[in-house]
Amino acid sequence: MNNKVKLVRVSKDLQQKDLALEVGISRQTLSLIEKGKYNPSLKLCVNIAEALDSDLNSLFWKV
Amino acid sequence: MGKTKESLYIRIIKHIYGIHGYFDEYKKQEVNRIGNNAFLILFLLFGLEIISTSFSALIFESSNVLIVLMWSNLLIFLIILLYLAFSVSKLKLDQIETYDNKDYSHQIKKLRKKCIMLAFNFFIIERIVFFLIDLLTNDNHLTILQLIISPKENIVWGITSIIFSITLYFVQKSKIKK
Numbered sequence: 001m002n003n004k005v006k007l008v009r010v011s012k013d014l015q016q017k018d019l020a021l022e023v024g025i026s027r028q029t030l031s032l033i034e035k036g037k038y039n040p041s042l043k044l045c046v047n048i049a050e051a052l053d054s055d056l057n058s059l060f061w062k063v
Numbered sequence: 064m065g066k067t068k069e070s071l072y073i074r075i076i077k078h079i080y081g082i083h084g085y086f087d088e089y090k091k092q093e094v095n096r097i098g099n100n101a102f103l104i105l106f107l108l109f110g111l112e113i114i115s116t117s118f119s120a121l122i123f124e125s126s127n128v129l130i131v132l133m134w135s136n137l138l139i140f141l142i143i144l145l146y147l148a149f150s151v152s153k154l155k156l157d158q159i160e161t162y163d164n165k166d167y168s169h170q171i172k173k174l175r176k177k178c179i180m181l182a183f184n185f186f187i188i189e190r191i192v193f194f195l196i197d198l199l200t201n202d203n204h205l206t207i208l209q210l211i212i213s214p215k216e217n218i219v220w221g222i223t224s225i226i227f228s229i230t231l232y233f234v235q236k237s238k239i240k241k
Binding site: 024026027 | 089156
């Protein structure tokens with residue numbers, strides 16, 4: 001699943017480890033999500049969106 | 064969203080699979096898949112073992128069948144352990160993520176302590192297992208005390224434990240990522 005997580009994260013000058021720590025997941029999991037190799041649950045998507053001050057539409061919808 | 068306290072169940076799962084750091088949904092999903100596969104392998108092997116043991120008991124001497132059964136159980140256990148270790152390592156679930164140099168050196172220190180403890184545990188477990196095997200196949204008619212304090216056995220297993228823990232230290236160290 002393609003998404004804009006990496007794009008938004010980099011635009012906010014956040015490192016992978018910082019976002020992973022904020023969301024409560026490992027760096028490995030975040031990396032897989034950013035590469036589109038793992039489909040996160042809705043709960044995790046919401047947590048990522050909240051941590052990035054963004055919303056689900058802009059991060060995950062019709063990328 | 065800080066790190067919440069993990070339940071005993073999660074801690075046991077992490078310990079058995081050798082998982083470090085957050086046990087997030089990705090790791091949970093992969094562990095469930097690996098666990099199911101391991102169960103299927105176990106189910107098949109134990110099924111075969113029960114059938115073969117039942118038929119062997121009719122033909123061969125019971126004591127011989129028991130010894131074969133013990134070794135085959137150990138073999139099945141090792142096969143499952145190998146499968147778990149291979150799967151976890153392939154998915155890199157056993158990686159230790161560190162956040163800075165201080166955290167990295169802290170993890171190295173923790174690893175050293177863990178390896179020393181593992182060497183000790185390995186020695187004790189192997190001695191117990193081989194003591195029981197020696198007891199069952201005691202051809203030289205040695206006493207229990209002679210079997211326990213056998214210098215040759217203790218030195219061999221002592222050196223094996225040290226080699227085991229040093230190897231483990233370097234393997235685990237390679238899994239610590241900055």
